[in-house]
Amino acid sequence: MKSHLKGLVLAGLTSSAALFASAASAVEIEYWQYFFDARVDAMETLIANFEAANPDITVTMTHFPYADYRTKVAAAIPAGEGPDVVQLFYGWLNDYVEAELIQPLPADTFPAAQIDAEFFPMVQAMKDGDAYWALPTAVRSLALFYNERLLEEAGLDGPPETLDEMMAAAAAMTKTDAAGNITQVGITAGMTAQDHHWWREGLVRQNGGEPYVDDYRTVNYDSDAGVAALEFYTNMFLGDPPVTAIGFMDEPQAAFKAGRAGMHIDGSFRIGSLADQRGLNWGVTELPANSDGMRSNYSSYWVNAITTKAEGERYEASVKFMEYITSDEAMQIWLDVVGELPAKPSVGLTEENANDDTFGPFIRGLAYANTTKFANESGQRQLMVEMVERIQLEGMAPAESLAIAAEAEQQLLDEYYAE
Amino acid sequence: MYRNLTIRQKQIVWAWAFLALPVLFYTVIRFYPTGNAILISFQNWNLLGSRTWAGLENYQKLWNDPVFWKVFKNTFVYLLLGTPISLVLSFVIAYHLDKLRFMHGFLRMLYFLPFMTSAVAMAWVWRWFYQDVPIGLFNNILAGFGIPQIAFLQSTTNALPAVLAPAVWAGLGFQVIIFMAGLRAIPTSYYEAAKIDGVGWFTVLTQITLPLLRPTIVFIVVFSSIGFLRIFDHVFNMTTNNPGGPLNATKPLVLMIYDTAFNGFDMGYAAAQTVVLFTILLVVSLIQLRLLRSN
Numbered sequence: 001m002k003s004h005l006k007g008l009v010l011a012g013l014t015s016s017a018a019l020f021a022s023a024a025s026a027v028e029i030e031y032w033q034y035f036f037d038a039r040v041d042a043m044e045t046l047i048a049n050f051e052a053a054n055p056d057i058t059v060t061m062t063h064f065p066y067a068d069y070r071t072k073v074a075a076a077i078p079a080g081e082g083p084d085v086v087q088l089f090y091g092w093l094n095d096y097v098e099a100e101l102i103q104p105l106p107a108d109t110f111p112a113a114q115i116d117a118e119f120f121p122m123v124q125a126m127k128d129g130d131a132y133w134a135l136p137t138a139v140r141s142l143a144l145f146y147n148e149r150l151l152e153e154a155g156l157d158g159p160p161e162t163l164d165e166m167m168a169a170a171a172a173m174t175k176t177d178a179a180g181n182i183t184q185v186g187i188t189a190g191m192t193a194q195d196h197h198w199w200r201e202g203l204v205r206q207n208g209g210e211p212y213v214d215d216y217r218t219v220n221y222d223s224d225a226g227v228a229a230l231e232f233y234t235n236m237f238l239g240d241p242p243v244t245a246i247g248f249m250d251e252p253q254a255a256f257k258a259g260r261a262g263m264h265i266d267g268s269f270r271i272g273s274l275a276d277q278r279g280l281n282w283g284v285t286e287l288p289a290n291s292d293g294m295r296s297n298y299s300s301y302w303v304n305a306i307t308t309k310a311e312g313e314r315y316e317a318s319v320k321f322m323e324y325i326t327s328d329e330a331m332q333i334w335l336d337v338v339g340e341l342p343a344k345p346s347v348g349l350t351e352e353n354a355n356d357d358t359f360g361p362f363i364r365g366l367a368y369a370n371t372t373k374f375a376n377e378s379g380q381r382q383l384m385v386e387m388v389e390r391i392q393l394e395g396m397a398p399a400e401s402l403a404i405a406a407e408a409e410q411q412l413l414d415e416y417y418a419e
Numbered sequence: 420m421y422r423n424l425t426i427r428q429k430q431i432v433w434a435w436a437f438l439a440l441p442v443l444f445y446t447v448i449r450f451y452p453t454g455n456a457i458l459i460s461f462q463n464w465n466l467l468g469s470r471t472w473a474g475l476e477n478y479q480k481l482w483n484d485p486v487f488w489k490v491f492k493n494t495f496v497y498l499l500l501g502t503p504i505s506l507v508l509s510f511v512i513a514y515h516l517d518k519l520r521f522m523h524g525f526l527r528m529l530y531f532l533p534f535m536t537s538a539v540a541m542a543w544v545w546r547w548f549y550q551d552v553p554i555g556l557f558n559n560i561l562a563g564f565g566i567p568q569i570a571f572l573q574s575t576t577n578a579l580p581a582v583l584a585p586a587v588w589a590g591l592g593f594q595v596i597i598f599m600a601g602l603r604a605i606p607t608s609y610y611e612a613a614k615i616d617g618v619g620w621f622t623v624l625t626q627i628t629l630p631l632l633r634p635t636i637v638f639i640v641v642f643s644s645i646g647f648l649r650i651f652d653h654v655f656n657m658t659t660n661n662p663g664g665p666l667n668a669t670k671p672l673v674l675m676i677y678d679t680a681f682n683g684f685d686m687g688y689a690a691a692q693t694v695v696l697f698t699i700l701l702v703v704s705l706i707q708l709r710l711l712r713s714n
Contacts, residue, residue, distance in 0.1 A: 067681065074466045095684070099467030179562050181552040192660040247573045249554055250546070251660060260553065378682040382661075389665045393575050 027317040028058040029310065032073060032083035033302075035063040038272040042337035049333075050324045057317045077101045077307050084310035084318045085325075088134070090301050091374040093126060097133055102305040104131035109319055118344050122299055122371040134305035135326045138340035141299040141365040142194055142202070144288060145256060145264045145274070147173075148281040150184070154262070159285040163206070163232070166263065166288045170236070170243035173262030186243035187263040188252030189236050194298075195252075196384035198265050198287065201298035201370045203229035206290040216373035217417055222406035230398045234391050246392060256282075268362040271339035286361045299369035301343065335359065341366060375416035383409050453697070460690035467684075477691035486667055487675070487692070494648060494672045496579060497586075498703075501647040505587045505594060506639060512591070513598030514628075527595070534592035542656035545585040546572070549657075572657065575668040582669050586653045590646060594639050601635030602628070637711040641704055648700055649673055672696050 031047070033039060040063055047059045062083070064072050070092070076082030088096060096102045112130050115123065119135070126134045144166070146159045154172035170186025177183050189195060200221070204211045209225025212218060237244045249255035256264035257277050265287065274282055289295045304325055310318040324330060331342035335353065341363055342348035348363050374380055387405035390396040424432065460477055464470040481487050516526060533541065548556040549571035558568040571581040609627050651673040655662055662678060663670025672692060680689035
């Protein structure tokens with residue numbers, strides 16, 4: 001019995017010694033992102049590649065549900081517990097910088113001039129003087145998904161190129177039952193999904209307006225262009241006959257996925273989940289142009305940054321990791337796995353990617369995309385949702401509802417920037 | 420030192436030794452956060468940066484916020500509709516179930532089942548029931564009879580009752596069980612005496628059953644009032660795309676707090692709302708306890 005115990009203790013000691021030995025020679029850094037299946041898969045591939053190239057560095061990935069993400073990061077980093085490299089939404093950067101949760105990228109490894117030249121220009125929002133605070137692996141834009149079977153059934157030869165064609169195609173694909181209830185929509189609608197981006201950066205600009213001025217600190221859509229854009233949008237479900245219904249099949253993407261919607265505007269991140277949908281024959285095209293042939297799109301991105309927790313050899317390792325996940329190779333992997341677009345034109349605009357049937361429309365959309373600088377994305381989206389609801393449910397005139405939304409959003413922006 | 424204490428004092432020392440654990444537990448996870456929330460309500464904090472003093476700013480903002488008053492009203496509509504409806508329903512069910520022998524256990528199980536179901540799962544199933552054609556159960560039935568569909572959740576007037584219905588249903592099982600326990604606890608001798616005197620069922624109900632059920636009713640009213648004042652999961656899950664919508668028609672106070680805190684990251688403002696909710700819960704509970712206290 002006694003010798004057994006001795007053996008056990010000895011075994012325990014040697015194994016823990018072995019553990020410590022391996023830990024001492026390797027640097028372990030932690031990477032945090034929010035949970036989205038494809039993003040986690042892509043990051044696992046990137047980490048495996050990085051570790052193969054840098055055997056002395058171990059990267060541990062932790063992910064959280066989107067809803068808890070910011071809270072956890074905020075609580076962990078000051079406590080010295082959190083990630084060394086963290087992923088965050090571009091709109092949150094100011095808050096993280098001010099709270100001293102992240103540190104600037106070293107200018108010698110990430111020279112600003114080189115990044116300015118190599119990345120899509122929207123990334124420059126992450127620049128402060130000569131240094132970048134953070135860099136994306138991938139960017140997103142919007143495009144028009146269409147159901148090929150429904151298009152064919154309605155006798156249309158191809159997806160619409162202009163807004164007028166889009167409305168005509170939507171009308172042709174809408175179906176109603178005997179009681180007049182819509183059973184299939186021509187196009188999905190709902191400000192709760194991506195439509196608020198399409199409205200702000202797409203429709204308002206296509207109607208000759210500019211949604212915001214003063215670096216997105218002043219609301220400017222309460223104009224004729226804004227009213228025209230809003231009327232175009234509400235006409236989709238309030239027109240006669242309507243070509244869509246708000247809340248149809250609960251969520252726009254669900255209706256499209258179920259094959260009950262002819263067209264659907266969504267981001268490049270939707271590609272992954274549509275690709276697995278059996279029996280759904282879909283295609284994707286650029287957002288429709290206005291009658292002058294002008295197109296406008298919205299782009300956004302998530303960035304990676306090094307936190308203030310990373311010091312010494314963990315910092316060195318983090319810089320190396322950042323270098324890899326913003327490399328051309330990483331961007332191509334991210335595109336292939338997640339469907340999000342490379343942040344560098346040199347990768348994104350390769351002949352192969354830009355002409356890809358699926359990614360091409362999104363990548364071409366980046367050329368005419370604008371990035372809204374949100375103070376509180378969900379709050380600002382909510383105002384768009386309510387703007388439409390006042391018209392739809394309370395019969396308010398579009399111009400009046402638009403003015404209310406503009407005033408409320410201005411107040412929200414003023415409060416945010418006053419701090 | 421301990422040896423010099425009297426037996427009485429020793430007993431007190433031991434009592435406190437055992438009580439120390441729950442007292443510590445409550446201090447750390449109840450009293451400290453409560454105090455901290457009250458403190459934060461006088462500050463500005465976005466979760467990331469440092470806290471700065473704001474004085475009464477958050478409360479002033481709350482007072483002038485039309486959304487807050489809308490939400491305040493909604494919260495009381497949930498309470499004033501939910502509590503009496505569930506009280507009456509659960510009493511009627513318990514009263515009749517108590518008299519029933521045939522399949523008694525099975526029926527009781529059926530009523531109790533929703534209480535054991537996850538609120539999230541239930542809310543999503545009801546959300547599906549309420550959809551428009553072609554997927555919604557209720558509207559598909561209506562459309563089958565050629566009746567125009569009803570906008571359940573996509574309506575500023577119908578949405579709140581539509582969200583409340585499953586919440587009432589979910590809590591019913593628990594209240595039925597409590598009522599039945601209360602009914603069983605009434606001594607049968609009273610009923611026998613009433614029978615001998617030849618009293619009608621209505622008099623028995625109003626003169627014997629209800630007065631003797633008073634403690635049970637107090638418990639259920641307080642319990643379900645607090646539940647309806649804190650309603651969140653049903654609303655949130657049935658309106659996730661537009662939480663508390665449309666146009667804040669279903670938004671209760673707890674959802675507004677959640678939204679302010681974890682979407683707006685305005686912790687000070689959220690804490691101020693929490694303090695208001697805390698006060699409401701306290702006042703409502705005290706009033707109810709006083710009103711329903713047995714004479």
